[in-house]
Amino acid sequence: MTNFNRSRKITIIGGRGRMGQFFTQQLSTAGHQVSTLGNQDWDRASQLLGEAELVIVSVPIERTVAVIERAAKYLLPTTALADITSIKAQPVQAMLANHAGAVMGLHPMFGPSVKSFAGQKVVICSGRNDEIFQWLLDFIADRGGELISCTPEEHDRIMVTIQATRHFSRFCCGAFLSAENTDIDRSLLMSTPSYRQEIEIVNRLFAQNPALCVDIMLATEERCEAIARLAQTYSRLAELILQKDRSALIREFEIAQSFLTQENLASTKQKEYAIAATQL
Ligand SMILES: NC(=O)c1ccc[n+]([C@@H]2O[C@H](COP(=O)([O-])OP(=O)(O)OC[C@H]3O[C@@H](n4cnc5c(N)ncnc54)[C@H](OP(=O)(O)O)[C@@H]3O)[C@@H](O)[C@H]2O)c1
Known part of the structure; x- marks a missing residue:
């Protein structure tokens, strides 16, 4: 040392x-x-x-x-x-x-x-x-x-997932709550643990400097494109919701479920987190 x-x-x-x-x-x-x-x-x-x-x-x-x-x-x-x-x-x-x-x-x-x-x-x-x-x-x-x-390249690639698309998702959540004029205090009174956790995470994003949040999303072309793909995913699934296409939605859910449980929740900590998160 x-x-x-x-x-x-x-x-x-x-x-x-x-x-x-x-x-x-x-x-x-x-x-x-x-x-x-x-x-x-x-x-x-x-x-x-x-x-x-x-x-x-x-x-x-x-x-x-x-x-x-x-x-x-x-x-x-x-x-x-x-x-x-x-x-x-x-x-x-x-x-x-x-x-x-x-x-x-x-x-x-x-x-x-x-x-x-x-x-x-x-x-x-x-x-x-x-x-x-x-x-x-x-x-x-x-x-x-x-x-x-x-490497800097690997960092930037992984930050697309860790920061850019997460920020966008939380940004949308905050914008939606605001547009809907949601009574957050009242909703928290009768909330589940995962809802409280989500509100806390969204609040943390909005406690930041707006320019930093926006710059993180805009920083590279790769980030902007990934955010656009995420938005397309929201739109595709929302379309199935509007069509009340229950079986297509279940199929979409199962595809993501199988990916997340088999591929990406390998470490014990992540498994524990996933189990805690199922306590809706
Ligand atoms: N905030 C976070 O959560 C976080 C986490 C990890 C990494 N980062 C990174 O840390 C960096 C700084 O973020 P921050 O949140 O600390 O930003 P910040 O609070 O806005 O501070 C930026 C500082 O940069 C100075 N500055 C701006 N233009 C300058 C120039 N041309 N010459 C000299 N100084 C200049 C400003 O100086 P004056 O005060 O003199 O105007 C200001 O004090 C960013 O690159 C960000 O990506 C931020």
């Missing part, structure tokens, strides 16, 4: 944002000298970036590549450059293309409301000279974080 106790000069671009504050707090509490470069601080970029040992990019998705290109001009070849964007292929590619030094893509799989890395997953995408980041990875792991390695 590397010495993650040595104090390092770190600059977080977007350090005043929600995730930036989380990383600032975690790293400065551990004794690192953490500076922030925000939107209005570019006149101090040569000091803030040129002297840093590690620079972490934590800006909105659609600005990430432009910020990487702008920041790279100030970096020493010895500076390690990482980002925490919710997409990985474009930022990692931009960091590799614009910075000759160590590069790594990170994606914290949690929001800024968590208090620490304990029990949280962080996806890591190798870029260049991974060993330079070992102290940071050890730091996260030492605080109870779980590190999962993958």
Whole structure:
């Protein structure tokens, strides 16, 4: 394990944002000298970036590549450059293309409301000279974080399922509840555990910054296409509902049921979750 106790000069671009504050707090509490470069601080970029040992990019998705290109001009070849964007292929590619030094893509799989890395997953995408980041990875792991390695491409593919289509589904659910003017409080009074769970999950989405939610759905063409396929699935099944086609709906249900039970609920934890979820 590397010495993650040595104090390092770190600059977080977007350090005043929600995730930036989380990383600032975690790293400065551990004794690192953490500076922030925000939107209005570019006149101090040569000091803030040129002297840093590690620079972490934590800006909105659609600005990430432009910020990487702008920041790279100030970096020493010895500076390690990482980002925490919710997409990985474009930022990692931009960091590799614009910075000759160590590069790594990170994606914290949690929001800024968590208090620490304990029990949280962080996806890591190798870029260049991974060993330079070992102290940071050890730091996260030492605080109870779980590190999962993958390529940026695999990350982005899997996030279509984990984030983009889930966000869309919850977005639609919230939009529907709002359009129907649903009395949520009253409905919760007589609700099932799974309904309460769903409302909580939908509420969590709407507690986020709207731009982040929308950017996550729009981030890649692959995401937009997958969301369109999900919407087509809703429409196809809704059509069967309108036609009162009971046998077709049962057939659709059984196809999905067989896929989910046989293929994708392999781990014990997932099985337990599925069993709990059947308690409607
Ligand atoms: N929020 C989450 O749940 C979450 C989870 C995992 C990963 N992420 C990723 O984390 C990143 C940041 O998300 P966030 O939710 O923390 O966003 P945020 O709260 O909107 O913060 C973004 C920060 O970026 C700064 N910024 C914007 N444009 C800039 C520029 N041109 N130069 C320098 N700084 C600039 C802003 O600085 P000023 O304050 O100076 O305007 C702001 O503080 C995103 O890439 C997102 O995908 C977010």
